[in-house]
Amino acid sequence: xxxxxxxxxxxxxxxxxxxxxxxxxxxxxxxxxxxxxxxxxxxxxxxxxxxxxxxxxxxxxxxxxxxxxxxxxxxxxxxxxxxxxxxxxxxxxxxxxxxxxxxxxxxxxxxxxxxxxxxxxxxxxxxxxxxxxxxxxxxxxxxxxxxxxxxxxxxxxxxxxxxxxxxxxxxxxxxxxxxxxxxxxxxxxxxxxxxxxxxxxxxxxxxxxxxxxxxxxxxxxxxxxxxxxxxxxxxxxxxxxxxxxxxxxxxxxxxxxxx
Amino acid sequence: xxxxxxxxxxxxxxxxxxxxxxxxxxxxxxxxxxxxxxxxxxxxxxxxxxxxxxxxxxxxxxxxxxxxxxxxxxxxxxxxxxxxxxxxxxxxxxxxxxxxxxxxxxxxxxxxxxxxxxxxxxxxxxxxxxxxxxxxxxxxxxxxxxxxxxxxxxxxxxxxxxxxxxxxxxxxxxxxxxxxxxxxxxxxxxxxxxxxxxxxxxxxxxxxxxxxxxxxxxxxxxxxxxxxxxxxxxxxxxxxxxxxxxxxxxxxxxxxxxxxxxxxxxxxxxxxxxxxxxxxxxxxxxxxxxxxxxxx
Numbered sequence: 146x147x148x149x150x151x152x153x154x155x156x157x158x159x160x161x162x163x164x165x166x167x168x169x170x171x172x173x174x175x176x177x178x179x180x181x182x183x184x185x186x187x188x189x190x191x192x193x194x195x196x197x198x199x200x201x202x203x204x205x206x207x208x209x210x211x212x213x214x215x216x217x218x219x220x221x222x223x224x225x226x227x228x229x230x231x232x233x234x235x236x237x238x239x240x241x242x243x244x245x246x247x248x249x250x251x252x253x254x255x256x257x258x259x260x261x262x263x264x265x266x267x268x269x270x271x272x273x274x275x276x277x278x279x280x281x282x283x284x285x286x287x288x289x290x291x292x293x294x295x296x297x298x299x300x301x302x303x304x305x306x307x308x309x310x311x312x313x314x315x316x317x318x319x320x321x322x323x324x325x326x327x328x329x330x331x332x333x334x335x336x337x338x339x340x341x342x343x344x345x346x347x348x349x350x351x352x353x354x355x356x357x358x359x360x361x362x363x364x365x366x367x368x369x370x371x372x373x374x375x376x377x378x379x380x381x382x383x384x385x386x387x388x389x390x391x392x393x394x395x396x397x398x399x400x401x402x403x404x
Numbered sequence: 405x406x407x408x409x410x411x412x413x414x415x416x417x418x419x420x421x422x423x424x425x426x427x428x429x430x431x432x433x434x435x436x437x438x439x440x441x442x443x444x445x446x447x448x449x450x451x452x453x454x455x456x457x458x459x460x461x462x463x464x465x466x467x468x469x470x471x472x473x474x475x476x477x478x479x480x481x482x483x484x485x486x487x488x489x490x491x492x493x494x495x496x497x498x499x500x501x502x503x504x505x506x507x508x509x510x511x512x513x514x515x516x517x518x519x520x521x522x523x524x525x526x527x528x529x530x531x532x533x534x535x536x537x538x539x540x541x542x543x544x545x546x547x548x549x550x551x552x553x554x555x556x557x558x559x560x561x562x563x564x565x566x567x568x569x570x571x572x573x574x575x576x577x578x579x580x581x582x583x584x585x586x587x588x589x590x591x592x593x594x595x596x597x598x599x600x601x602x603x604x605x606x607x608x609x610x611x612x613x614x615x616x617x618x619x620x621x622x623x624x625x626x627x628x629x630x631x632x633x634x635x636x637x638x639x640x641x642x643x644x645x646x647x648x649x650x651x652x653x654x655x656x657x658x659x660x661x662x663x664x665x666x667x668x669x670x671x672x673x674x675x676x677x678x679x680x681x682x683x684x685x686x687x688x689x690x691x692x693x694x695x696x697x698x699x700x
Contacts, residue, residue: 237608238696
């Protein structure tokens, strides 16, 4: 009893806590440090974007938080197993949209009679009612990502990790999905850790933007985004902050050209 | 938190843009009308068969080949079919071979599937027997008939042995290549959903490997059928019942060329028919449900 109470009390503090996390990979020329001493908290219900140029190890960091890989040093604690969404939808093509969601429910231990209803509810949440019986290839890119989002939500995890989930979509679809994600986030009270290389996207979505430097990835700077939601990507304050962050990001990238 | 008030004003607009995008980007698939199928798919092979029959009849009518023991007329071959049909023997020949072939194939499936899984998943097993398994595919299964006859004698178990040796490697190899081609993304997605260990194999790996597995089954059937015909031709023994291979061998000993043609055509058509009735629809269904088959 005491342990469960302690756990419950602790889980209010953070959705994810990274302490001095480092990661290196073995390469033919020795080991390469990809992430260096990263400490980061994601509060319950908080929306954080991780921003960085290529080579900053943002996807590696997300894999570590998701538990798909082990850090070389440091600790990562999460409140339960996080849900993860990829740049590719990663839906299983041998299942319908609805059955993809039901598989997530099944693997979580939801009894069979409840699954169908829950799957329909989740499809409704991403505004895809009626897509239950659709095959993955029958859906557009934006619809696939929404089903993937519904499947991630089916895990009922406190923390949703997103690895550039909208990078492969066209601008209008991405814009609509930004609105959807903001709406779903505020409706569900989820914590989100969202990785992107798109500065405006980061500012459009997040409460807090964390900029990673490249090779090795370190936390370079953080910004609190005080602009009230609903925001639009073309809003003046979004553009203004984006410009500021872009300057810092460029400075980070420039350092690599000097030696 | 500077974020809560998102829904009321913006949502309907966002929703309708979304609905419009969904409608624009969803492709409508419709059924192909029967007339199109008739003209595109059914007429061309019928025309090809007609040409072959015309050339065949032409060779005889124009006396280019003038020896009925070498080349019978299409009419004579038709007569051989009709006689066997009227005597009620035709279906018996077909059934003897088809029942052997399908039973042998099912046995091959039961043995080949766990073998393929083992090779695909266990490194040591793969290193040990993987190369032999794919090498066995290029060994004509006729080569197994003599040893099978010596080991097991002239009976049905020898036929099944030859079928197994022909089909098991194809089925196992198909499954191995199916498993090898499972995109790593599916495995990662499965793991984040909690599908690890046996649940990962059952829910992710096996269904993801199905296209390769079905391709292996298709090839396995072709190999089963070939091995069985070889076994039936070589191990011709009256007590075994007359299958299509025996029919061919009997026709040869009787020097009845029309019957030889009848047997060859039956072997060909039954092999094609099983493929068209069972394996091709299965493969099409697997590929189409995954959007891997583009309608042409």
